[in-house]
Amino acid sequence: MDLGIFIPIGNNGWMMSQNAPQYMPSFDLNRTVAERAEAAGYDFLLSMVKLRGFGGATEFWDHNLESFTLMAGLAAVTSKIQLFASVALPTLHPAMVARMASTIDDISGGRFGINIVSGWNQSEYAQMGVWPGDWYYERRYDYATEYVTIMKELWADGASDLKGEFFQLDDCRLSPPPKGGSVPLVCAGQSDRGMQFCAEVGDYQFIIGTGDLDVVRTDAARLVAAAGETGRDVGVYVLFQITMGETDAEAEARWNHYRDGADLEAIAFMTGQASLDTSGATAEKITEMKGAFNLNIGPIVGSHATVAAKLDEVAAIEGIKGVMCVFDDYPSATAEFGAKVMPLMQSRK
Numbered sequence: 423m424d425l426g427i428f429i430p431i432g433n434n435g436w437m438m439s440q441n442a443p444q445y446m447p448s449f450d451l452n453r454t455v456a457e458r459a460e461a462a463g464y465d466f467l468l469s470m471v472k473l474r475g476f477g478g479a480t481e482f483w484d485h486n487l488e489s490f491t492l493m494a495g496l497a498a499v500t501s502k503i504q505l506f507a508s509v510a511l512p513t514l515h516p517a518m519v520a521r522m523a524s525t526i527d528d529i530s531g532g533r534f535g536i537n538i539v540s541g542w543n544q545s546e547y548a549q550m551g552v553w554p555g556d557w558y559y560e561r562r563y564d565y566a567t568e569y570v571t572i573m574k575e576l577w578a579d580g581a582s583d584l585k586g587e588f589f590q591l592d593d594c595r596l597s598p599p600p601k602g603g604s605v606p607l608v609c610a611g612q613s614d615r616g617m618q619f620c621a622e623v624g625d626y627q628f629i630i631g632t633g634d635l636d637v638v639r640t641d642a643a644r645l646v647a648a649a650g651e652t653g654r655d656v657g658v659y660v661l662f663q664i665t666m667g668e669t670d671a672e673a674e675a676r677w678n679h680y681r682d683g684a685d686l687e688a689i690a691f692m693t694g695q696a697s698l699d700t701s702g703a704t705a706e707k708i709t710e711m712k713g714a715f716n717l718n719i720g721p722i723v724g725s726h727a728t729v730a731a732k733l734d735e736v737a738a739i740e741g742i743k744g745v746m747c748v749f750d751d752y753p754s755a756t757a758e759f760g761a762k763v764m765p766l767m768q769s770r771k
C-alpha cells in the first residue's frame with residue numbers, strides 16, 4: 423500500500439485548534455517534511471490549493487503558499503518521492519498548467535502529477551473576479567473534462583486545436599512534453615459526478631477517511647464501480663488524520679486536548695455559520711462544533727501498533743491503493759510514523 427503526506431502548505435495543517443501546534447507555512451518547513459518523508463520511504467507528497475482562509479483566533483488557513491511553485495521547489499531538493507500539486511481550474515488556463523507540469527516534470531525527473539480541483543468554493547474565486555457564475559456548480563466537471571482533454575492533447579501531441587464549449591484553442595503548442603508523455607492525475611471529488619470524472623480521466627481518486635471503515639468501503643466501491651464502467655485502472659487513496667503516542671491513552675489524551683482547544687470562530691466560518699454567536703450556543707452545539715475541528719477528516723488515534731493495525735485494515739479494502747496522512751506536528755510525526763508505524767504494517771511488507 424502506498425503512503426503519502428498531505429503536506430502543510432497552509433498554517434496549522436488541518437487542525438482548527440488553539441491547542442494544536444501553531445505554525446506558518448514555509449518552504450523550510452515543507453522541505454524538512456519532504457526530506458524526512460523521502461528518508462523514511464513514503465511514496466508521495468501532495469499540496470492543496472487554498473486561496474482564502476477561515477479566520478478565527480488561529481487565523482485558520484489565512485496563510486497559504488502556492489501549490490505548483492512549492493512543489494517545484496521540493497522537486498529540486500528531493501530525488502525519489504512522487505509529488506502532486508493542486509490546480510483550482512477557474513484560476514489558470516489549461517495550456518499554462520500543462521506547461522507548468524512539463525516544467526516540474528523536468529525538474530523532478532518524471533516525479534510530478536496534478537490534483538484536479540474543479541472548484542466549488544465561490545469566495546476563493548469571486549475575490550479575484552474569476553468565479554464563472556452559478557452555472558459552474560452544476561457544470562464544473564464538464565468544464566474539468568474539457569480542461570483535462572486540452573492538457574492531455576498538448577502533452578501527447580505537442581498541440582491542441584480543441585474547439586469546445588468552454589475553451590477555443592487555435593493551434594496551441596507545447597514543448598517539451600513530460601518525459602512519459604503525460605503526468606498522473608488525481609481527483610478528489612466525493613460526488614458521483616466527481617467520481618465519474620476521475621474514472622474517465624484520472625489515475626487516482628481520493629476519498630475522505632472516516633472512523634467507520636464501512637463508509638470507506640462504500641466510497642471505495644463507488645469508485646471501483648465507476649472505473650468498471652470506463653474500464654480504466656484507477657486506484658483509491660484515503661485521507662486520514664494520524665495522531666500517535668507511545669500508548670493509546672497518550673494519543674487519545676493529545677487528541678482530546680486538540681479538540682478542547684477548537685477554534686469555534688473558524689469552524690463557524692467553515693460550516694457557513696459565520697454569524698453564529700458562539701457565546702450563546704448550547705453546550706450540545708459547541709460539542710458538535712468542536713468535533714469538526716479537524717475538518718472531519720477521519721481520525722486514527724492510538725499507539726504505533728494501533729495505528730498500524732488500523733491502516734492494515736484499510737489496505738485490505740477492495741480498490742484501496744494507498745493512504746494520505748495528515749499529521750499534527752508535521753516534522754516530528756513524519757519521522758515518528760516512518761520509524762515506528764511503517765515497520766509494523768503488514769501491508770508495507
Ligand SMILES: Cc1cc2nc3c(=O)[nH]c(=O)nc-3n(C[C@H](O)[C@H](O)[C@H](O)COP(=O)(O)O)c2cc1C
Binds near residue numbers: 469540615
Ligand atoms: C484529499 C483531498 C484533497 C483536496 N484538495 C483540494 C484542494 O487542494 N483545494 C480545494 O479547493 N478542494 C480540495 N478538495 C475538495 C475536492 O476537490 C472536492 O471538490 C470535494 O471533495 C467535493 O467533491 P465534489 O467536487 O465531487 O462535490 C480536496 C478533497 C480531498 C478529499
